[in-house]
Amino acid sequence: MPIALLALTISAFAIGTTEFVIVGLLPTIAADLGVNLPSAGLLVSLYALGVAVGAPVLTALTGKLPRKTLLLSLMVLFTAGNLMAWLAPGYQSLVAARVLTGLAHGVFFSIGSTIATSLVPREKAASAIAIMFTGLTVALVTGVPLGTFIGQHFGWRATFLAVSALGVLAFVGSLLYVPRAIAHSAPASLLQQVKVLGQPRLLLVYAMTAVGYGGSFIAFTYLAPILQGVAGFGENAVGVVMLVYGVSVAVGNIWGGRLADRRGPVGALKLIFAGLAAVLLALTFTAPHPWLVVATVLLWGAVAFGNVAGLQVYVVQQAEHYTPGAVDVASGLNIAAFNLGIAGGAWGGGLIVERLGLVHTGWMGALVVLGALGLTALSGRLDRLNPRAAALDGAAPRKVRVAAH
Numbered sequence: 214m215p216i217a218l219l220a221l222t223i224s225a226f227a228i229g230t231t232e233f234v235i236v237g238l239l240p241t242i243a244a245d246l247g248v249n250l251p252s253a254g255l256l257v258s259l260y261a262l263g264v265a266v267g268a269p270v271l272t273a274l275t276g277k278l279p280r281k282t283l284l285l286s287l288m289v290l291f292t293a294g295n296l297m298a299w300l301a302p303g304y305q306s307l308v309a310a311r312v313l314t315g316l317a318h319g320v321f322f323s324i325g326s327t328i329a330t331s332l333v334p335r336e337k338a339a340s341a342i343a344i345m346f347t348g349l350t351v352a353l354v355t356g357v358p359l360g361t362f363i364g365q366h367f368g369w370r371a372t373f374l375a376v377s378a379l380g381v382l383a384f385v386g387s388l389l390y391v392p393r394a395i396a397h398s399a400p401a402s403l404l405q406q407v408k409v410l411g412q413p414r415l416l417l418v419y420a421m422t423a424v425g426y427g428g429s430f431i432a433f434t435y436l437a438p439i440l441q442g443v444a445g446f447g448e449n450a451v452g453v454v455m456l457v458y459g460v461s462v463a464v465g466n467i468w469g470g471r472l473a474d475r476r477g478p479v480g481a482l483k484l485i486f487a488g489l490a491a492v493l494l495a496l497t498f499t500a501p502h503p504w505l506v507v508a509t510v511l512l513w514g515a516v517a518f519g520n521v522a523g524l525q526v527y528v529v530q531q532a533e534h535y536t537p538g539a540v541d542v543a544s545g546l547n548i549a550a551f552n553l554g555i556a557g558g559a560w561g562g563g564l565i566v567e568r569l570g571l572v573h574t575g576w577m578g579a580l581v582v583l584g585a586l587g588l589t590a591l592s593g594r595l596d597r598l599n600p601r602a603a604a605l606d607g608a609a610p611r612k613v614r615v616a617a618h
Contacts, residue, residue: 215332218344220386221325224288225348227379228318230356231295232260234376235311237361237437237455238369241448245369246304250438250571251563256311257434258563261555263315268549271316272323273403280328280395283320284387291317292380298373310373319552323545331395350463358456361437365448409542412535414595418528421588422547423554425486425524428581429517430558431565432493432574436510439571443500454510461514469519478527479593485523486586488516493582496575527592 235242235256243253275283294314301307329345330338364372409415432439440446440454473481492513499505525547532543558581562574569577 215390216386217332217390217392218329218341220383220390221329221345222348223379223386224291224321224383225325225345226352226356227348227376227383228291228321229349229352230360230379231291231314231373231376232264232318233353233357234360234364234372235260236434237357237451238364238372239435240438240441241364241369242307246307248304249567250435251567252304254434254559254563254566256308257430257559258556259308260311260315260318261552261559263312264319265549265552265556267316267319268323268545268552269319269406270403271320272545273406275320276402279393280324280331281387281391281393283324284328284391285384287317287321287324288380288384288387290314291321292377292384295373295377295380299370299377301370319549322548328391328395331392350466353462354456354459357459358452361452361455362449365452405539406542406546409532409536409539409546412531414531414535414592415528415543415546417588417592417595418524418531419547419550421482421585421592422524422528422550423557424588425489425520425582425585426551426554427558427561428493428578428583428585429489429513430555431562431578431581432496433513433517434559434562435566435571435574438566439496439500439574440506443571444503444506445501446503454507457507458510458514461511462518465515465517465519466521468515470522472519473523473526478523478530479589479596481523482520482527482589483586483593485516485520486582486589489513489520490579490582490586492516493575493579497572497579500572500575 239250239253239256242248242256243250246253278286291314294310294317297310297313298307301310325345326342329341333341360372360375363375436454436458437451440451441448446454469481469485472484475481476484492509496506496509496513499509525544528543528547529540532540536543558578561581562578565574565577
């Protein structure tokens, strides 16, 4: 493996950690900054909005920059954002730091695949992308629980300082080992992206993505407060439960991809969305019972991101039929839809916590996920009414390297 590819993997690990570690630190941050939990939850929403905006808009605006220059600039921006979070004197400055970091996140994953494939022979391109995105999975399994542990023992600011150090390491690795001359085609213009958004069938898939993940993040954003305030776990136990969740997510990603291969994306998505709704509903009843809530979190991880492969393959299939000249654009916009779902879910979860209480995030999230299930069933029905689209869905899904970011 080229050392430059390792630098990209470290970057992905750092970015994945900083996105999700905030979930384990919400109670600590809220108490330290003197804000309520819904306000702290906006740190998740606004980061995700930064990603959703940064990916399509900034990628198009920076299309003429050399890839190495852009990569190094992004890691400087990412590191600066985390240092700002470390030094943030109050809530508003922490919000600004999160938005800044989210912008870097969005562009990094837009250009990362191109850079990764340029580092290896053509026949090893898929493996190079897979290695880079491994950083995201490892972040969920180790980075998030470790960052939660650091934050609860040394203060939440220490977590952002540690992630900043990873950003510096990734920057140095990229500076030393990523080649200066990286060929790349111009990214999609904003006009091309708008044209894709004019296709109703693609908008339906984006709605499935946003609503499905929005429902999950209504509750997931407030997992740490639920574990501490409802289940009665101590701070130290939250990191362990996040580790359980991360391991389950890693297994669920593999399982979800294989299920999409066997049943087609629509069949797999129906099953996964139904399972996710059931788990979120169960959370309402298991939250007060420590061992039962841990079992629920274990099941939750298995289905929470298991739909990534199916959604990404499905949007590619639809794009090949409705916008054959903009498949990559359509695929990238699905990542934006994912982050819009996170933003909306975290915001909506905050309203539920404020007006009803923590335990109600589970069943309310389940209702929203059932909406995604309904949209999936509708999309499948429309496929059956369109012989060509139906043939696409019945065919073996195209192998697409996907990530939940």
